[in-house]
Amino acid sequence: MRRHVAIVGLVWLVLTFAGLILAQVAFEPATFSDKGQEIDATFRTLLTMSVPVFTFVIAVLGYSVFAFRHRGQPEDDGTPLTGRGRLPLAWFVVTSAMALGVMVYPGLTELPSVVHLDAQPDVVVRIQGQQWRWSVAYPQSGAKSTTELVLPVNRKIGFEITSLDVIHSVWIPAFRLRVDAVPGLTTYMSFTPTGTGDYSTDSGLRLQCSQLCGLNHATMELPVRVVTDAEFASWIAANGGGQQGAPAGGGQPVSIEAKAGAATSGFATNTLQAKAGTPITFTFNNNDPGTVHNFALTANGKTYATDFKPGPASTTVNVPALPPGTYQFVCQAHPTTMTGTLTVK
C-alpha cells in the first residue's frame, strides 16, 4: 500500500512538472485589447491551477489501471477500503478550499475590471445588429458604416449595442470580448484597443455574431480595423462624419417610399432626380409594416445610408453636393430587389 502511494505520488509530481511546462506554451492568437490581455492572463492562471488537479486524477487512475489490472476474471476480491475514515473529509475540505480559492482568485478579483464599463469613453460606437448584418454609427461625429468597424488605437472605446429583430451577439475574437445584442435592450462594452491591425492580416479582427440568429448567422460578420488617430479622423470624415450638426433638411429635399411588400416589389419608384451642386437631404418613408428597410446611395466611392428601421418609420440622410451623373441606390436589407437610379442634373 505504502509503495503504491509512493509511486503514485512520484508519477503525480512528474506529470505535474511536465504539465506546468506545457501550460507555459503560448498558443493563443494575438490579442488587440487591454481586457483581452487580462482575460488571456486569467486563462493562463486557470490553466496552471488546473494542471495539478488533472494530473492527480490521471496519476491515480492510470496507475490503478496499470498496477491493479487483472487478466481474466479475478479469483479474489480487492482490499475492502470503504472510505469511512478521515480521507473523504480531508478530500472534501481540500476540494472545497480549491473551489473557494479559484472563486476568489482569479474569479472575483478579476471580475470587476473585465466587466467594468467606462462612463466617459473617448469614442462611442453604436452597433446595431439585424438579420444578418451589422451597422455601426459614431454619434459623436455622425459617421456611419455598414462595411467596416474602424477604431482608434489606445483610445477608450464604448459600444452601445442594440438589435432590431432577434438576439445577436457582438464578438470580436481579437479583443476576447462579447456581449449579446438583445432587441428592446441596450447592452454595453468598453475597452481600449492596444495595437493596430485589420481583418486581412488577422481573422480575429472581425465583429462576428456569436448567437444563433437564423439563416446567415455563420457569415454575419463585419471587418474590424484598428488604426492611428490620424487615420481614424480621416476615415470618420470620409464616412459622413461632421455632418450630423447640419440642420435637418438643409439640402434640397428628396423623398422616397417603400410600400407594403417592398422586399419583393422594390421601392415605390426606381428613379429619382436632384439638382447638381447643392447638398441633398433624402427622406426615406418606410411604410412596409414590420419589415426593415433603408435607403443607401453610393456616390464618390462612399455610401450614404439611413438607419435600418422596421416600418412604419421615416429616416433621413444628408448627402453633400454631387456632380451631374447617375448614381445607384439600394435598400441594404434587400439589395437585389430594391434598387434604383438617382439622376443628378
Place this chain on the structure above:
Amino acid sequence: MTTMPLVAEEHELHVADHAETHLAHHEEEHDRPGINRLGLWVFMASESMLFFAMSAARLYLNGFNGPDKGAVNLGLGIGLTLILLASSWLGYQATGAISKGKRRRAITALLLASLLGIVFIGGVGIEWRTAEFSQNSPFGTAFFSMTGLHVLHLVTGLIGLLLAANLIRKGQFGPGDHWGVTAVVRYWTFVDVMWLVIVFPMLYLL
C-alpha cells in the same frame, strides 16, 4: 441453509399466464394506497411548478405593477374564488358520501361541483370578453396565459369529476375502494388552491 438454484424457477414462471398474475401480484404487494397517495402528492407538487414558472414570467414582465385601475373586475374575481371554494367543499362531500356508501349523494355532490366549475369557466369567459387590455401588453400577456393555463387544468379536473361520477353510477366504487374519487377530488382541490394562492393574487391583488 441451502444455496438456491438460480434458474430453477424461471421456466415455470415463464410459461405462466403473466399478464394477469403480474397485475394481481402487483396489487397485492406493497402499500398500494400509500403509493397512490405519494404519487398524487408528487404529481401535484410537480404541477405547481408550472404555476410558479408562469408567476415568475408575470413578475418579470410586469414587475409588481398590477393592471390599470378597473381593468380587471375585482368583484367578479372574488365571486369566482368563492365559487371554486364551494366547489371544492362539494368535492369533499362526495368523498365522504362514497366512503359511507351513499352513492346517490356522492354523484349529486360531484355533479354540483362540476357545475360550479363550469360556472367558474363562464366567469373567466366574461372577464376575457370585457378585458380592456390587449393580449400583447405585459399585463395582458400574463393575464390571458395564466387564466388560460388555469382553465386548462380546470377542464382536466372537470373531466375527472364527471368520469368519477359515471363510475360511481356504474357501481365501481364503494366504502372500501374509492381511491379514484378521492384522487380526482384532491386534484380538483389542488386546481382550486392554485387559483387561490397563485393566479388570483398575481392577477387581481398585486
Place this chain on the structure above:
Amino acid sequence: MTTAAAGVLPATSRPSRITGFFPILRGLLFAVIGGLIGAGIAIAIRSAMGADPFDRTPSANGTMPSTEQIVTVAFVFGTLGWLLGVGFWESTVSGWLGYRTKGVPTDWRRYLTVSEDHKVIGIQYLATFIVVLLIAGLGAMTMRAQLSQPGNTLLSPDTYNRIMSFHGIAMVSVAVASVMGSFGNYFVPIMIGARDMAFPRLNSLSYWMVPVVIASLFLSQLLGGWDSGWTAYPPLSVKNASGQVMFNLAIIVFGLSSIFGGINFIVTIVKMRAPGMGWGRVPIFVWSVLAAAFLATFFTQFFAASLTMVLLDRIVGTGFFVGQGGAPLLYEHTFWFYSHPAVYIFVLPGFGMALEVLAHLSRKPLFAYRWAVAALIGIVGMSGIVWAHHMFVSGMPNALLGPFMVTTELISIPTGLIFLSALGTVWMGRLWLTTPMLFALGFVFNFLIGGVTGIFLADVPTDISLHDTYFVVAHFHYTIIGGEIFALFAAFYFWFPKMTGRMLSERLGKLNFWMMFIFFNLTFLPMFWAGLHGMNRRIATYQNDLANVNLFISISAWFLGLSFLVFVINVLRTLLSKNAPRAEANPWKARTLEWLISSPPPVENFPSTPIVVGSPYGYGTGGRPHAVFALTGAADEEVTA
C-alpha cells in the same frame, strides 16, 4: 388524470388481450384521424369567431398564425389518437369509462404495444433511443462533412441550421431518456427488489409519448423545420418558419413524458424497496436515478412553460418576447432554470452507472458510499441556483455575474466527491478490464476533461471570451458523450447479458471501446483549440485559417461514427446468431439483486420477495450477502443466493 385514475382497476379477473390489428398501425391511423378532427375543430372555432380559417396574412412577426393554430390543435388531437390507438384505449381509458380493460400480449408483440412490464418498457426505451442516437449521429456526420472545409457548399445555410438544430434536440432527448428510460426502468425495480414500477401504465404512457416526439421533429421539416437550435431562443423562435411550432409541441410532450417518468421513479424508489433495504443499502445507480428523477419532476415545467410562452406568442399573439413589453431575457432565465438542472438529469445516472460498474468490476466496496450519495443530493440541491452561468454575456445585470459564478464553482465540490468515490474504488482493486469496465474508466477520464474545462466557462472573464465558441462545444460533448454516453455503453455492455441472456463479443466490444475512446478524444480535443482560435458555435462555415483543424476534426468524427457501427454489428450479431454464447445468471460475479435471478429475468423478477441483509458492495469483507430469498410458503427457511 392518469395519476388520478391509477387506482381505478377493472373489476375483471381474466382480462382478454389487446389484439385486433397491429397496435402501432392502429395508432398511426387514429393519429391521422385525431389530427383531422383537431384541424376541423380549429377551423370551426376560427370561423365561429368570424376569422377566415385560411387567412394567409402574416402576423407582425412574419409568421402564419392561422396555419399554426390549426397545426397546434391537430397535434393535440393527433397525439391523443395515437395513444388511444396504440393500446391505451383497452388498457386504461375504457376502464375510466367503466368498461372492461384488456391485458397485453405476452409474446414478442408485447414490445409493440402498451405494456405494464417495466422490463418491456426498458427495452422499448433502449431500442428507440439507440435508433435516435444513430440518426442524430448521422446528422453530426453530415455537419462534419459540411465543416470539413471552409465555404463548403455541400449544405445550404438553412439545411445546415436545420440539421444542427435537429442533432441538438435529438441528442438532448437521448441524453435525458436513454439511461433513465431504458436501464432505469429495467433495473431500478429489480435492484430494489420490487416486481415493477409504482405506476406501470403511467410508465407505459411515458414511453409511448416518445414516438410522438420523434415523429413530430421529422414532420416539422415539412413546415420548414426550425433553425433556432435546441435552445430555441426567442425572438428568433417567434419569427422563424412554422416548423418551430411542431418543435415546441413535441418537446412539451417530451417534457410531460419526462415528468411522468420522474414521478414514477420517485414513488417506486421511496415506497417499494424490498424489506431490509434501508437507504444505506440502496445501490448507487438507484440513488442517482432518484436524484435525476427529482430534477426531472420539479424542473421540467420551466422548459414546458418557456416553450408554451413561445407558442402563445406565435399562435395567439401574446407579448412575452416580442412587441412593446416583450422580454427575450425572460426566456433565457426560465429556459436555463430547467436546462441547467437538465444536464444533471443527463449525467447523474451516468455517475451512478459508472460507479456501479467500477465497484463490481474492481471487486471493491464502493469507496465513500455515503459521501457519494451526499454528493448526488448536493448536486440536486444546488442545481437550481446556477442557471445564469449560461447567461454571462446575455446582457443581464452585471450584479448577477458574481453570485452565479460563485454558485457554479461551488457545485464542483460535490462533483469532486464523485471522483473521490471513483478513484478510491479502483485503488487496490482487482480490475477486471472487460468492455463495461473500460467504458466506465473512459467515463472517468473524459469527465475529468469535461469538468476541468468547465472551470474556464464558470469563470466570468474567461467565459466572456469562450462563450458560444467551439470551446463550449468541446466541453459539453466531453461531459455528455464522454460522460453520459460512455456510461450508457458501460451499462449496455454490463447489463446486456442480463437483459437478453446472451454474451456480447468481448473482442468487438473492446474494438468498439478503443475506437470510440481514441476518436472521441481526437474529435473533441482539437475543438478546444478551434474555439480559442475564434471558431464560434452553430455556424455552417468559418474562417479560412481554421481549415486544417476542422478537416482533422471531421476525419476523426467519421471514425468516431464508425465505432458506433462496430457496436451495432456486435449487438446484431449476438441477437441474430443462433449460437451466440449464453449468459449465465451472474457473468460478472456481482452482488446486486439483478444478478441473483436468471438471465433474462423472469416476468415476476423474483421467485419470492427478496430480503436485503447486507451492503450491495460487500466485496472482500467476507460478510453477509446483499440479499436472500424467502422461499414462498416457508418464510422461516431462508436460502442464501
